[in-house]
Amino acid sequence: MTNPFDLSGKTAVVTGANTGIGQGIALALAAAGADVAAVGRTPAQETVEKVRALGRRAEIISADLSTIEPVGRVVDEAVDKLGGVNILVNNAGIIRRNDSLDFTEEDWDAVVDTNLKSVFFLCQAAGRHMVANGGGKIINIASMLTFQGGIRVPSYTASKSGIGGLTKLLANEWAGKGINVNAIAPGYIATNNTAALQADETRNRQIMERIPAARWGSPEDMGGAAVFLASSAADYVQGHILAVDGGWLAR
Numbered sequence: 373m374t375n376p377f378d379l380s381g382k383t384a385v386v387t388g389a390n391t392g393i394g395q396g397i398a399l400a401l402a403a404a405g406a407d408v409a410a411v412g413r414t415p416a417q418e419t420v421e422k423v424r425a426l427g428r429r430a431e432i433i434s435a436d437l438s439t440i441e442p443v444g445r446v447v448d449e450a451v452d453k454l455g456g457v458n459i460l461v462n463n464a465g466i467i468r469r470n471d472s473l474d475f476t477e478e479d480w481d482a483v484v485d486t487n488l489k490s491v492f493f494l495c496q497a498a499g500r501h502m503v504a505n506g507g508g509k510i511i512n513i514a515s516m517l518t519f520q521g522g523i524r525v526p527s528y529t530a531s532k533s534g535i536g537g538l539t540k541l542l543a544n545e546w547a548g549k550g551i552n553v554n555a556i557a558p559g560y561i562a563t564n565n566t567a568a569l570q571a572d573e574t575r576n577r578q579i580m581e582r583i584p585a586a587r588w589g590s591p592e593d594m595g596g597a598a599v600f601l602a603s604s605a606a607d608y609v610q611g612h613i614l615a616v617d618g619g620w621l622a623r
């Protein structure tokens with residue numbers, strides 16, 4: 373019997389793959405059989421070495437996704453170096469914290485451009501390739517702030533709420549073209565992105581008190597959801613935002 377979670381022969385493009393959730397997802401996809409194009413502004417040397425150690429092919433693609441300038445090249449390079457793009461994981465993202473009364477246009481634009489605008493145009497570039505090549509899987513990285521308001525992170529909340537809507541819109545447009553568009557909404561995961569929260573004793577305690585699993589998540593915790601959504605096991609899953617949050621939203 374074939375394994376519906378097997379990703380052998382697939383190529384995954386993962387943005388922000390050098391660290392954190394992106395690295396965790398890249399390694400999980402590779403362990404399931406995928407080759408990996410590790411996209412980002414910091415070369416994902418460690419990720420590439422670990423993917424190759426798993427017996428898969430891996431290539432670094434340099435791209436600063438604070439603008440949409442590199443999106444076409446990212447897809448072209450993945451096709452040139454690894455033969456195609458079957459899976460796209462839009463993981464690269466940033467956060468800026470400040471009171472909304474003081475929030476600057478720069479902090480708004482930087483976050484929305486990276487977390488939302490570049491995601492859409494990378495979906496578009498990959499989607500064009502996938503439509504012409506029999507389909508594919510797109511996984512966007514959402515957030516608890518796709519569902520909730522958060523505090524002191526207005527551009528981040530806007531971007532991640534936007535990711536929820538965009539994921540559903542693209543699923544509506546592309547489900548009939550063989551592309552599955554879904555999202556993973558990580559809970560509170562110990563990475564660089566949340567270093568400030570982890571270091572803030574009060575916020576850390578408040579967060580821990582609300583997580584039924586009673587621990588911060590790890591990048592590895594995102595792997596199973598990514599493999600599922602990237603695989604044929606999820607062929608009939610469309611426009612879904614899969615929370616991987618230790619139960620945060622259930623509370």
Ligand code: NAP
Nearest residue numbers: 388392393413414436437438464465515560561563564565
């Ligand atoms: P992280 O460790 O800070 O990783 C963020 C990744 O995005 C890094 O690889 C980073 O590259 C890359 N990146 C940022 N700006 C970029 C740009 N302009 N061009 C290319 N790459 C860029 O944080 P993380 O927690 O793993 O975050 C990954 C994703 O998960 C983000 O979308 C984040 O919003 C989301 N998320 C995280 C949590 C959490 O609790 N940690 C919860 C929900 C959602 P550099 O290393 O070069 O900066």
